[in-house]
Amino acid sequence: MEQEVLAYLDVDGNIIDTQTAEQRGISNEVIHFDNSDNSLEIIRHSTAHLMAQAIKELYNNSQFFVGPVVDEGFYYDFRVDEKISEDDLKRIEKKMKELIKKKHKIEKYEMTKAEALEKFADDDLKLAVLSRIPDESISIYKQGEFEDLCRGPHVPALRFLHNFKLTRVAGAYLGGDENSEMLTRIYGIAFADKESLKEHLKMIEEAKKRDHRKLGSELELFTFDEESGAGLPFWMPKGARLRAKIEDILFKAHRKREYEPVRGPEILKAQMWHTSGHYACYGENMYLTEIDEQEYGIKPMNCIGHIQIFKQSGKSYRDLPVKYFEYGVVHRHEKSGVLHGLLRVREFTQDDAHIFCTPEQIKAEVIEVVEFVDAVMKKFDFNYTMEVSTKPEKAIGEDAVWELATQGLKDALNENNIAFKIDEGGGAFYGPKIDVKITDALGRKWQCGTIQVDFNLPERFGLEYVAEDNTRKQPVMIHRAILGSFERFIAILTEHYAGEFPFFIAPTQIIFVPISTDHVAYAKELKNLLIDEGIDSEIYDKNDSLNKRIRLAEKQRVPYVAIIGDEEVKNRAIAIRDRRAKEQYNLTQDELMVKLIQQLKEGKI
Numbered sequence: 001m002e003q004e005v006l007a008y009l010d011v012d013g014n015i016i017d018t019q020t021a022e023q024r025g026i027s028n029e030v031i032h033f034d035n036s037d038n039s040l041e042i043i044r045h046s047t048a049h050l051m052a053q054a055i056k057e058l059y060n061n062s063q064f065f066v067g068p069v070v071d072e073g074f075y076y077d078f079r080v081d082e083k084i085s086e087d088d089l090k091r092i093e094k095k096m097k098e099l100i101k102k103k104h105k106i107e108k109y110e111m112t113k114a115e116a117l118e119k120f121a122d123d124d125l126k127l128a129v130l131s132r133i134p135d136e137s138i139s140i141y142k143q144g145e146f147e148d149l150c151r152g153p154h155v156p157a158l159r160f161l162h163n164f165k166l167t168r169v170a171g172a173y174l175g176g177d178e179n180s181e182m183l184t185r186i187y188g189i190a191f192a193d194k195e196s197l198k199e200h201l202k203m204i205e206e207a208k209k210r211d212h213r214k215l216g217s218e219l220e221l222f223t224f225d226e227e228s229g230a231g232l233p234f235w236m237p238k239g240a241r242l243r244a245k246i247e248d249i250l251f252k253a254h255r256k257r258e259y260e261p262v263r264g265p266e267i268l269k270a271q272m273w274h275t276s277g278h279y280a281c282y283g284e285n286m287y288l289t290e291i292d293e294q295e296y297g298i299k300p301m302n303c304i305g306h307i308q309i310f311k312q313s314g315k316s317y318r319d320l321p322v323k324y325f326e327y328g329v330v331h332r333h334e335k336s337g338v339l340h341g342l343l344r345v346r347e348f349t350q351d352d353a354h355i356f357c358t359p360e361q362i363k364a365e366v367i368e369v370v371e372f373v374d375a376v377m378k379k380f381d382f383n384y385t386m387e388v389s390t391k392p393e394k395a396i397g398e399d400a401v402w403e404l405a406t407q408g409l410k411d412a413l414n415e416n417n418i419a420f421k422i423d424e425g426g427g428a429f430y431g432p433k434i435d436v437k438i439t440d441a442l443g444r445k446w447q448c449g450t451i452q453v454d455f456n457l458p459e460r461f462g463l464e465y466v467a468e469d470n471t472r473k474q475p476v477m478i479h480r481a482i483l484g485s486f487e488r489f490i491a492i493l494t495e496h497y498a499g500e501f502p503f504f505i506a507p508t509q510i511i512f513v514p515i516s517t518d519h520v521a522y523a524k525e526l527k528n529l530l531i532d533e534g535i536d537s538e539i540y541d542k543n544d545s546l547n548k549r550i551r552l553a554e555k556q557r558v559p560y561v562a563i564i565g566d567e568e569v570k571n572r573a574i575a576i577r578d579r580r581a582k583e584q585y586n587l588t589q590d591e592l593m594v595k596l597i598q599q600l601k602e603g604k605i
């Protein structure tokens, strides 16, 4: 690929486009025209402007709001009289290509806010943008006749924007406010080269096929019912089996690491949420109710339950660390517009744990959690990255404790040879944290687990332990979830494996297809033997023809299908179709049991 200069980085790591660099005389660290994160950010944002330019030419009356870069590429929100549908995207793309051929440079000039307010006086959307930015100098980018208010950064010229695709049209409330007008939003994606764009589009196609909402209903894992309420999943038998298997594997994994299972109530008096600070800071996302004329809150987190259990008996330094875990059901209000299959729901279950320890123990505990995360992610074939978020400007807790905790997190990752990024100042006000981002089979990144050090709740709830010198000290709490939630993790797993779950969690691990009714009894016998071993099977003996039943079984994406006829019953043997290995072979009943039990054990963490 050409190594052309696209922009620069200043000493603080900010992207400075060539237009601005010229003004400021910056020329040190170069961003090349390639597919690096910085380069793509500039390319995608500039492509959003190119799209706006094309829309303006096609729809004279169009007005533009904002066009940021997002995880899936870029978008631009705008107002237009006509209704724009997916069919119009081609036309807009064509216009964009025409514009590139005009070889416009992208020029930048500046004006005061007062001048900008005058310039855009009859464009209420641009005035809305201006009202959101501080009274400093305003920059305008110009390409050909098209001018747009923007703080940049932009590519130097339109010729850098050849490899793009507009992906979808949506509606978006002005400024995300549900009470405001609905604007049109077009999403797109762009890369430095054609090959990367092609690969990405292929990935999007594959992702559509794997959409967990589609597979979830095809494989009968879960469903939603608007009549019952949006964002509230129903787990169907196969989904519940899948989930129970993951729960079981993780339960044992926690016990091996000396966590104790606990369980707190689903609702707690509002006073508890006042004490925790959730009422003030998180109240609008909580569901509240009333019992005996007293206000209660349905829990959005499980922390308080574990805190109250910790407080049940006096603790000494010898008792620490105390590690509690719970598959905690929580409710959080999400706006209806953001609900998305199992990925964004209003009720979900966290694989939640709280570690109560001394500040000196933070590092060792985090090392253990990181090891735990690693084991879980490897088990499910995920790569992952970690990010440490440090002390923000507004924070509680002593500097020395922050220092100890933050260093503890970094050391824990370094000692495990885990590369991590640092989000300077990105921690919560109550403590530093590690976020785990996993990468699925399609290369998409998902935020899942988190390890969060907390100095705040122990203080608010007056937690203490008797230290070695007999004084009373305050423990630190570590909140941690590895999957995040079962709902979200299963959504990701479903897409990651395209529904072909590994044997040890497959909802149905083997399907028996008896040739005739004479063979059903043996299938039932096998099914019960397998249940005793924790292995789930189904028998396809309904009225359909044998071929149809085999076809239905194959479609279920199960690891094994076994056909049972006279020979099998007589010899107590099984004819296996191994769907994953794409092989067929015969096993004796004993061989089958040994094989399946062995494969189940591969799920150990």
Ligand SMILES: [Zn+2]
Binding pocket: 045, 046, 049, 141, 149, 150, 151, 152, 153, 154
């Ligand atoms: Zn811009």
Ligand SMILES: [Zn+2]
Binding pocket: 301, 302, 303, 354, 479, 480
């Ligand atoms: Zn917590």
